[in-house]
Amino acid sequence: MSIYIDTHTHLDFPEFDSDRDTVLADAERLGVRRVLLMGVTSANWDRIWTLASHDERLYAAFGLHPMFLDQHQPQDLQLLRERLARHAGDPRCCAVGEFGLDYFIEQADRQAQQQLFEAQLEMAREFDLPALLHVRRAHAPVIAALKRFQLRRGGIVHAFSGSLEEAREYIRLGFKLGLGGAATWPQAKRMQRVIPQLPATSLVLETDSPDMAPAFCPHQRNSPQNLPQICEAIARLRGESAEQLARQCLHNTCELFDWPLAALS
Numbered sequence: 360m361s362i363y364i365d366t367h368t369h370l371d372f373p374e375f376d377s378d379r380d381t382v383l384a385d386a387e388r389l390g391v392r393r394v395l396l397m398g399v400t401s402a403n404w405d406r407i408w409t410l411a412s413h414d415e416r417l418y419a420a421f422g423l424h425p426m427f428l429d430q431h432q433p434q435d436l437q438l439l440r441e442r443l444a445r446h447a448g449d450p451r452c453c454a455v456g457e458f459g460l461d462y463f464i465e466q467a468d469r470q471a472q473q474q475l476f477e478a479q480l481e482m483a484r485e486f487d488l489p490a491l492l493h494v495r496r497a498h499a500p501v502i503a504a505l506k507r508f509q510l511r512r513g514g515i516v517h518a519f520s521g522s523l524e525e526a527r528e529y530i531r532l533g534f535k536l537g538l539g540g541a542a543t544w545p546q547a548k549r550m551q552r553v554i555p556q557l558p559a560t561s562l563v564l565e566t567d568s569p570d571m572a573p574a575f576c577p578h579q580r581n582s583p584q585n586l587p588q589i590c591e592a593i594a595r596l597r598g599e600s601a602e603q604l605a606r607q608c609l610h611n612t613c614e615l616f617d618w619p620l621a622a623l624s
Contacts, residue, residue, distance in 0.1 A: 361605035362623050363590065364393040364612045365583040367457070367491065367517050367537055367565035370417070371396055371406045374569040374580050383416055386583040390605075392416065392623050394583050397457040397491065399424035401435045404442055411451045418616075420454035420491050421446075422479060425461040425472045436478050443486045453616050455483040456491025457517065463495040473500070480508045489615055490514035492534075498525045505532045513615065515563055518571065523553050530561045535611055537565040540573030540581060543592045555597045559607045563615070564590055 365386075375382060383394070396407040398421035411419040421442050423431050439455075446452035458479040460472050483490040489512045494501050498521045513533025518541060519526065526536055536557060542550045564586055572581040573589050587601075594604040613620050 360390045361602050362609050363391045363564060363586045363605060364609060365391055365566050365586050366395050366515055366563045366612055367397060368394050368568040368583060369397055370394060370568060371403055371410055372569055382582055382584060387416060389584060389587050391583045391586050393418060395420060398422045399457055400427045400430050401438050418451055418453045420456040422456040422458040423475055424457050424493060425459055428467060428471060440482055443482060447486060454489045454491045455479055457493050459493035460497035460501050461493060461495045462497040477504060480504060483510055484508055487512060492516050502528045517565065518567060520550050523556050526557055535561055535563045535615055537563050538593050539565040539567055540571045540589055543573040543575065543589065551596055554593060560611060562608050563612045564608045
């Protein structure tokens with residue numbers, strides 16, 4: 360059986376409160392051995408840390424998401440630094456994220472987003488952690504900032520849907536590209552043209568559960584249970600076996616987070 364890591368979920372969200380343990384057990388039965396939980400506001404950091412601390416399959420990232428800009432408080436950046444310092448060296452705290460830039464929301468304050476983004480890039484550099492990035496219609500300013508900050512450990516561009524040239528820029532900067540359910544939809548034409556051209560050594564798998572449901576379960580709650588089928592769909596796009604893609608993505612993820620492969624076998 361192939362082994363998978365879901366590099367991006369919101370499994371702490373209320374959508375999973377009634378059956379979270381069942382979801383994780385079923386996902387593990389299907390080969391999903393590790394699941395990353397994203398911090399999006401200071402309000403969910405305690406929740407994801409509690410979950411990760413009590414389940415060896417779960418890992419936590421802490422960040423301030425650009426879509427929740429109106430909810431973030433002036434003190435949240437200091438709280439984030441304190442949180443990262445408190446968990447420094449603990450393998451359960453594996454990244455800074457989810458954060459980034461979102462220009463899809465036209466009314467959003469881009470200057471405030473940029474300041475929040477760069478402050479968290481600085482923390483990723485300060486604590487030597489990977490950065491898990493949310494990027495919508497903002498690849499150029501994100502790439503420009505990453506060139507300035509030069510993060511040693513890179514990170515992941517979550518739900519990558521950019522061009523081949525943008526992919527190459529991220530890869531040169533040490534970033535992996537997260538692929539999930541969005542690529543399975545028939546209307547995702549550009550993604551389906553770009554994905555076969557991406558180097559396998561730069562890909563990781565994700566679900567973004569409960570969001571971004573794949574085409575084979577439309578209008579439903581997404582779940583880590585779907586990751587093997589998502590892998591199969593992406594492998595078909597690339598003209599390779601699902602086993603080959605799963606093995607490479609597992610290696611890429613472990614390389615990024617400095618996790619020993621042997622611990623997942």
